[in-house]
Amino acid sequence: MxxxxxxxxxxxxxxxxxxxxxxxxxxxxxxxxxxxxxxxxxxxxxxxxxxxxxxxxxxxxxxxxxxxxxxxxxxxxxxxxxxxxxxxxxxxxxxxxxxxxxxxxxxxxxxxxxxxxxxxxxxxxxxxxxxxxxxxxxxxxxxxxxxxxxxxxxxxxxxxxxxxxxxxxxxxxxxxxxxxxxxxxxxxxxxxxxxxxxxxxxxxxxxxxxxxxxxxxxxxxxxxxxxxxxxxxxRITEPGGAKCTYGTGAFLLAHTGDTPRRGDSGLVSCVAWQLGGDTSYCLDGQVYTAASAVRWLTDLGVIKGAADLDAVGGAVPDSGGVTFVPALAGLAAPWWRGDLRGSLTGLGLDTGPGHLVRALCEGLAAQVVELAEAAAVDLGSPLDVLRVDGGLTRSALLMQTQADLLQRPVEVSALPDATALGAGALARVGAQPGLEVVDALPDWKPAAVYEPRVSADEAGERLAGFRRAVATLLQGVRG
CATH class of the missing domain: 3.30.420.40 (ATPase, nucleotide binding domain)
Known part of the structure; x- marks a missing residue:
């Protein structure tokens, strides 16, 4: 059938x-x-x-x-x-x-x-x-x-x-x-x-x-x-691959095969899926606010919506020294400090909307880098590539920032509704006994691939600034 x-x-x-x-x-x-x-x-x-x-x-x-x-x-x-x-x-x-x-x-x-x-x-x-x-x-x-x-x-x-x-x-x-x-x-x-x-x-x-x-x-x-x-x-059905979905929050998952990995990097170990009695596992890391942080900027009147990220952020060459830790609902993995609030530092009289947009993109991307690096520690090897989906992947600025800070290619899914398509594939497998799940999945090809455009040293410096801001939050210091 x-x-x-x-x-x-x-x-x-x-x-x-x-x-x-x-x-x-x-x-x-x-x-x-x-x-x-x-x-x-x-x-x-x-x-x-x-x-x-x-x-x-x-x-x-x-x-x-x-x-x-x-x-x-x-x-x-x-x-x-x-x-x-x-x-x-x-x-x-x-x-x-x-x-x-x-x-x-x-x-x-x-x-x-x-x-x-x-x-x-x-x-x-x-x-x-x-x-x-x-x-x-x-x-x-x-x-x-x-x-x-x-x-x-x-x-x-x-x-x-x-x-x-x-x-x-x-x-x-x-x-x-x-x-x-x-x-x-x-x-x-x-x-x-x-x-x-x-x-x-x-x-x-x-x-x-x-x-x-x-x-x-x-x-x-x-x-x-x-x-x-x-x-x-x-189509991440074997160990070594990872995806990140940019929705209300951002969620990075890395496949670990048929064995749960209980690392100490701060990521969650959980069931990926269970098919035919066989259980597959994954590592999972969360950023609580992604699109919801963009909505926050929108509500403040900095931008009119997510579609403005590239135009407003592209009007300036960098964040102008502004660092944004967008922990607007707390910090999730790998810190697990839901009690913390976000921080916006390095503001000056010359700070404009474009700087705030770029700082937000850097803050989101930096948190995803932390998750990817934690996954690499638990897996014992670095991730080769990151596949991404969700509404915010329409922002070339955010995706380029992600590739730059990750220092890995970022492959944007051509499937705008990956979650629904995954559910549909499982429904097909459930309705057709004997059908392999890979045969029920849609063909996968990237709509775009973002390669890093900055050096590893520059990426390291930008990440170090973000990590210093996070450390300040963790220490309970308010600037």
Whole structure:
């Protein structure tokens, strides 16, 4: 059985849906906006109804444009966004705590003595970014009713009635035994979640259930967390390669094969995907604010939007001595200091919008370099090339800055919606037993390749300035 599939990427600020045909590529698209609320104290939440409605709206639009039946549905999710809900009715009992919400810091503080054990068990550092602290916080402060899960389990239940989560998403909770890819009794005990009813952990490709939410009956056969979906779509299926997705945040993933790598560089070790009972693993590093930092500059009136980055930043030759650490929601890997705020230093009366734009691009690119270098340490060899995707890859200024500071080629994906395409490939594999995942993936070729244009010495000097600014933040010094 062959034919188009519906691939849905439920993201932080919106849901993108594609109808993907194996011969003709994308034949239908749909988008629906989601509006999370940013609240004082680093809190971020969203009405769960918005998440579900956006899935249905985007999927329905894509199907209407394609005007062809689809044989399967693939669903990608945000990863660490959490809510409580009633499994009998599907009704949400709380708002959804978005992945970058920091309110569970108090839970993590209480578990500080258990941080090393949790990291060894699950591959994840103790941080409110992950799902388990948010789940525990909801149980302590909001409700003891129903079930508390990541958003994918709720969406899957609303769509099909099933109560499952895929191995890659479960690996983002800090409740999954990393080596065995099943729930960890000990981690649940540490988080005081031992009595919870948790979704069944399933592979990333296989029949989950059938939905009529989009009109016709469609089997749900692919489930995956967003960044792993993009890793797959970028055809990084063997150790040695890495990708970075520039979305609301920036996320670098490096494939490590069939063995989890528990390095000490500050990166996360987690499940890449599980297919046919075989588990692949990856290293994962995060920059909490990428496109959201660009939106911040936009809200200040420095630029009119991301499309202005190149024009405004290109009006000046460099950052004019300005250094920007865009830790507007804290520093993630490899520092794991979500309590820190960003810094903007080196300002003068001659500082203009172009300098601020260039400083932002340098700050984002420098954080990605830190992730790439940490991955190289854990892998034991440097990355050959970095494949990139996401909306901010449209900025030639940011991509050139990335290549310059990384001192490696940066290959920009020609696939603008890599996450959805990865979910679609898994849906196809789940619907066609015996199909190899590499045969379900779209052909990969770069839309552009950025080579370094500066010397290693100059790149080193620019990175050193950024690292000094980070060190100042870490030391608690305010300039």
């Amino acid at each position: 062959t034919g188009p599939v519906l691939a849905v990427d439920q993201g932080t600020s919106g849901t993108k849906a594609l109808v993907v045909c194996p011969e003709r590529g994308v034949i239908g698209t749909g988008f629906a906006e989601v509006r999370p609320r940013s609240l004082p104290g680093g809190r971020a939440e969203v009405d769960p109804a918005q998440l579900y409605d956006s899935v249905v709206e985007a999927g329905t639009r894509a199907l209407a444009e394609a005007r062809e039946p689809v044989m399967a549905l693939g669903l990608a999710n945000q990863g660490e966004t959490v809510l409580a809900w009633d499994p009998a009715t599907g009704r949400p009992l709380t708002d959804a705590l978005v992945w970058h919400d920091r309110r569970a810091s108090s839970v993590c503080a209480e578990l500080a003595d258990d941080a090393d054990e949790l990291r060894h068990l699950t591959g994840l550092p103790l941080d409110p970014y992950f799902a388990a602290p948010k789940m525990a916080w909801i149980r302590r402060h909001l409700t003891a009713e129903g079930v508390v899960t990541t958003s994918d389990a709720w969406l899957g239940h609303r769509l099909t009635g099933a109560f499952v989560t895929d191995a890659a998403t479960a690996g983002r909770t800090q409740l999954l035994d990393l080596d065995r890819a099943e729930w960890s009794v000990r981690a649940l005990e540490l988080y005081a979640l031992s009595g919870e009813r948790l979704p069944e952990v399933v592979g990333n490709a296989g029949f989950v259930g059938t939905t009529t939410a989009f009109g016709p009956e469609i089997p749900l056969t692919g489930l995956v967390v967003d960044q792993q979906a993009a890793l797959l779509a970028q």
